[in-house]
Amino acid sequence: MTIQENISLKPFNTFGIDVAAKYFARFDTVDALQQILQNPAIKGYPLLILGGGSNILLTANFEGLVLKNEIEGIELIQEDAEHVFLKVGAGVNWHQFVLYCLAHDYAGIENLALIPGSVGASPMQNIGAYGVEIKDVFHSLEAVNRADLNTVVFYNEDCAFGYRESIFKNKCRDQFVITSVTFRLNKVPEFKTNYGAIQQALDDMGVPKINIQDIAKAVMQIRNSKLPNPKEIGNAGSFFKNPEIPLADFEFLQHAYPDIVGYPIAGNMVKVAAGWMIEKAGWKGYREDDAGCHSKQALVLVNHGHATGTSIFALSEKIIADVHQQFGIYLHREVNIY
Ligand code: FAD
Ligand code: NAP
Numbered sequence: 001m002t003i004q005e006n007i008s009l010k011p012f013n014t015f016g017i018d019v020a021a022k023y024f025a026r027f028d029t030v031d032a033l034q035q036i037l038q039n040p041a042i043k044g045y046p047l048l049i050l051g052g053g054s055n056i057l058l059t060a061n062f063e064g065l066v067l068k069n070e071i072e073g074i075e076l077i078q079e080d081a082e083h084v085f086l087k088v089g090a091g092v093n094w095h096q097f098v099l100y101c102l103a104h105d106y107a108g109i110e111n112l113a114l115i116p117g118s119v120g121a122s123p124m125q126n127i128g129a130y131g132v133e134i135k136d137v138f139h140s141l142e143a144v145n146r147a148d149l150n151t152v153v154f155y156n157e158d159c160a161f162g163y164r165e166s167i168f169k170n171k172c173r174d175q176f177v178i179t180s181v182t183f184r185l186n187k188v189p190e191f192k193t194n195y196g197a198i199q200q201a202l203d204d205m206g207v208p209k210i211n212i213q214d215i216a217k218a219v220m221q222i223r224n225s226k227l228p229n230p231k232e233i234g235n236a237g238s239f240f241k242n243p244e245i246p247l248a249d250f251e252f253l254q255h256a257y258p259d260i261v262g263y264p265i266a267g268n269m270v271k272v273a274a275g276w277m278i279e280k281a282g283w284k285g286y287r288e289d290d291a292g293c294h295s296k297q298a299l300v301l302v303n304h305g306h307a308t309g310t311s312i313f314a315l316s317e318k319i320i321a322d323v324h325q326q327f328g329i330y331l332h333r334e335v336n337i338y
Helices: 030-038 094-103 198-205 212-226 247-256 274-280 309-327
Strands: 004-008 020-027 047-050 062-069 074-079 083-089 138-145 151-155 176-186 234-238 244-246 262-265 269-272 291-293 300-303
Touching: 020 030, 030 062, 030 138, 030 176, 047 176, 062 176, 094 212, 151 176, 198 212, 244 247, 247 269, 269 274, 274 309, 291 309, 300 309
Parallel strands: 020 062, 047 062
Antiparallel strands: 004 020, 074 083, 083 176, 138 151, 138 176, 234 300, 244 269, 262 269, 291 300
């Protein structure tokens, strides 16, 4: 296996940050991955496992090994009257996998159309959109443990999935290389259209009888109209998570800000729209050199051209401090910082 040295990571992250990796290697099988990890030259170096690079902010040269996951393949491994179980290579592009499911009438991830990145990264933050999270269809995954190179299976209950969270994002960060994910998709769809603008988009499309293909089409339309395309302007999607606060605190804030946006969730809590607070605090469209806050979607930080990772990180610090001062709520970053 070739391990390259001093490789620019600019083409490998959607923020378009120009830093270098000390070592860089690609793998497309589990064997190849294990061989790379056995190489004495990289022993003890930090590891960055890379999919599509759409949820990372690189703030410095990476003084370790960047491992680019290119394991392909979609395999039907089990089927019953209601479900199919698909084992998917971690390097498969997420949206291509969604398209595969749509073509085969496998339901469950149509609301997650057009999310950038790889299948292998999808459990990392339990990707979600429009009222669906992958934990709803996740069966298990296989990962190689960096410490002993053994393959380990994690089932749904092992992954500590939460809102844009999992065990891989925190406790086990950079320890396990996810090599495949097995999903349990539904043969009989359960439509989820009550979220955001989906129903409106379906009405506008004049759909007489709803199906998963139409839902995906509606989601793609909304996303294409709202979200900045990383090919046109560097970004990693939502930079911050929507904070969850007790209902009583939310009601208190409502006195001062009657138009504050929040959604009730379990446990007498409310999920507050971070984008609304950032916009209210005046950051939407803000730009400092090439680091900025997007002009249409305040939750998204952008690279207007030659921003450094540190300048985008510094901007995020200012936003966090300002939102905290104004609303008493501390924003947490969703993007993984390296
Ligand atoms: P990367 O950015 O390459 O990696 C992200 C993290 O996962 C890193 O810490 C990395 O080390 C780790 N990782 C990657 N692959 C593996 C692996 N095989 N094994 C172990 N660890 C791994 N996210 C949502 O949840 N919902 C959305 O609707 C959404 N919309 C987005 C829209 C835009 C325009 C953009 C740019 C991003 C959006 N995102 C969204 C964020 C992002 O697409 C997802 O988090 C996606 O899952 C990241 O995949 P990736 O392959 O690019 O991961
Ligand atoms: P939106 O529809 O304008 O809604 C704004 C926020 O309010 C969203 O973040 C969403 O929270 C929440 N929300 C809206 N309707 C809700 C409902 N019925 N119940 C509970 N919460 C509701 O958001 P958007 O920016 O256009 O994004 C649409 C979807 O795509 C969202 O699910 C969003 O998370 C996802 N998305 C994610 C990223 C990313 O990088 N993570 C980037 C773009 C879009 P949630 O975020 O919790 O869903």
